[in-house]
Amino acid sequence: MSENIIDLTDATFDETVSGTAEPLVVDFWAEWCGPCKMIAPILDEIAEEQGDSIKISKVNVDENPSIAQQYGIMSIPTILVFRDGELDKRIVGAKGKAQLLEEFGL
Amino acid sequence: MSDLHDVLILGSGPAGLTAAIYAARASLDPLVIEGEPSSTGDQPGGQLMLTTDVENFPGFPDGIMGPELMMQFRKQAERFGAILKTEKATRVDLTEQPFRVWIGDPEAAEPTYRAKTIIVSTGATALMLDQPNEQRLLGHGVSTCATCDGFFFRDHDIAVVGGGDSALEEATFLTKFAKTVTIIHRRDELRGSKIMQDRAFANPKIKFLWDTEVTDVLGDQSVESLALRNNKTDETSELAVTGLFVAIGHRPNTDLFQGQLAMKDNGYLITEAPSTRTNVPGVFACGDVQDDTYRQAISAAGSGCSAAIDAERWLEANE
Numbered sequence: 001m002s003e004n005i006i007d008l009t010d011a012t013f014d015e016t017v018s019g020t021a022e023p024l025v026v027d028f029w030a031e032w033c034g035p036c037k038m039i040a041p042i043l044d045e046i047a048e049e050q051g052d053s054i055k056i057s058k059v060n061v062d063e064n065p066s067i068a069q070q071y072g073i074m075s076i077p078t079i080l081v082f083r084d085g086e087l088d089k090r091i092v093g094a095k096g097k098a099q100l101l102e103e104f105g106l
Numbered sequence: 107m108s109d110l111h112d113v114l115i116l117g118s119g120p121a122g123l124t125a126a127i128y129a130a131r132a133s134l135d136p137l138v139i140e141g142e143p144s145s146t147g148d149q150p151g152g153q154l155m156l157t158t159d160v161e162n163f164p165g166f167p168d169g170i171m172g173p174e175l176m177m178q179f180r181k182q183a184e185r186f187g188a189i190l191k192t193e194k195a196t197r198v199d200l201t202e203q204p205f206r207v208w209i210g211d212p213e214a215a216e217p218t219y220r221a222k223t224i225i226v227s228t229g230a231t232a233l234m235l236d237q238p239n240e241q242r243l244l245g246h247g248v249s250t251c252a253t254c255d256g257f258f259f260r261d262h263d264i265a266v267v268g269g270g271d272s273a274l275e276e277a278t279f280l281t282k283f284a285k286t287v288t289i290i291h292r293r294d295e296l297r298g299s300k301i302m303q304d305r306a307f308a309n310p311k312i313k314f315l316w317d318t319e320v321t322d323v324l325g326d327q328s329v330e331s332l333a334l335r336n337n338k339t340d341e342t343s344e345l346a347v348t349g350l351f352v353a354i355g356h357r358p359n360t361d362l363f364q365g366q367l368a369m370k371d372n373g374y375l376i377t378e379a380p381s382t383r384t385n386v387p388g389v390f391a392c393g394d395v396q397d398d399t400y401r402q403a404i405s406a407a408g409s410g411c412s413a414a415i416d417a418e419r420w421l422e423a424n425e
Contacts, residue, residue, distance in 0.1 A: 036254070093144065
């Protein structure tokens with residue numbers, strides 16, 4: 001995983017969402033999810049290439065069920081995009097790199 | 107001028123990656139256009155990316171997870187020098203040699219790749235019900251991937267539509283989480299294999315609704331119930347469930363080849379048995395894209411091996 005990606009937990013989630021100035025991407029994933037594995041390297045690449053214009057984070061739903069529940073996640077991968085601490089976008093299902101960049105507004 | 111490849115493989119399920127392993131070992135430097143991530147079977151790794159335990163792939167007596175098996179296939183292909191690109195072809199031109207393949211803008215004047223032979227292993231995608239609210243509630247109770255989403259339906263009442271092996275496997279898997287799983291099938295008997303039927307019938311959490319079709323998916327923010335119709339009595343009813351998993355069959359991913367490769371009425375590519383040759387010399391097809399009979403990972407892998415050997419021989423004869 002890229003060093004630019006943060007691993008969020010139930011404990012650190014709210015603080016990170018409210019305290020991040022850049023648009024924040026949150027990828028909800030789990031070990032047993034095939035499509036999640038396929039988008040992981042793409043998010044790595046985006047994190048490396050985009051530097052400070054966007055912050056990318058991940059939530060393992062197995063270990064952090066309450067955040068997933070709070071946001072009504074019923075399918076993974078689901079990616080939430082927060083801007084200024086507010087939920088701006090919900091992307092359900094795995095997507096290719098070009099589509100993700102477009103969804104992130106990059 | 108775009109690159110010219112000896113062997114270009116479209117798709118990266120068991121068929122495409124087996125073809126890649128064989129072609130790479132034959133020093134043909136295969137280029138694999140593995141597809142782009144999605145939550146359907148049309149993605150790198152293919153339909154096994156959406157499964158859990160694969161119990162019938164020889165060599166794994168204790169079973170292996172579908173995504174893990176595909177990662178192993180991929181590693182093995184890369185070990186022998188196959189180049190994998192996480193891209194999806196948007197257009198192919200098979201009318202003259204070398205064949206041309208476009209990624210991204212299909213109208214671009216220059217193709218992205220050119221190849222002397224092409225192995226088509228683009229697989230198949232699970233069919234959806236095509237009901238008005240199904241797309242709207244995708245990810246909000248409607249799921250295309252039981253293994254990805256089963257976890258979110260702990261102690262819920264949910265439904266699986268279909269009567270084949272995939273439906274029975276999904277239903278059985280989902281009972282790990284759900285309170286009840288209702289299998290909704292439009293006939294009065296199952297199409298699935300004996301072993302899967304026995305498992306499903308023996309599972310106390312699985313119920314069956316026979317001769318029944320889903321006419322709509324209801325719910326505001328997420329799935330709340332299904333509108334049903336009995337196709338023998340025409341009686342309508344509603345079933346309260348929070349999850350809907352659809353396993354009613356597949357369609358081959360052959361849109362790209364319309365008008366260029368011979369296909370059956372159902373869209374599956376036609377190959378010249380016992381080979382993997384299509385009607386275009388130098389284009390070979392393997393795996394589910396040309397198989398509406400067996401549709402197994404192992405049969406796909408077997409035909410992928412045949413396609414690589416057919417391509418190698420074709421190159422030898424035409425160099």
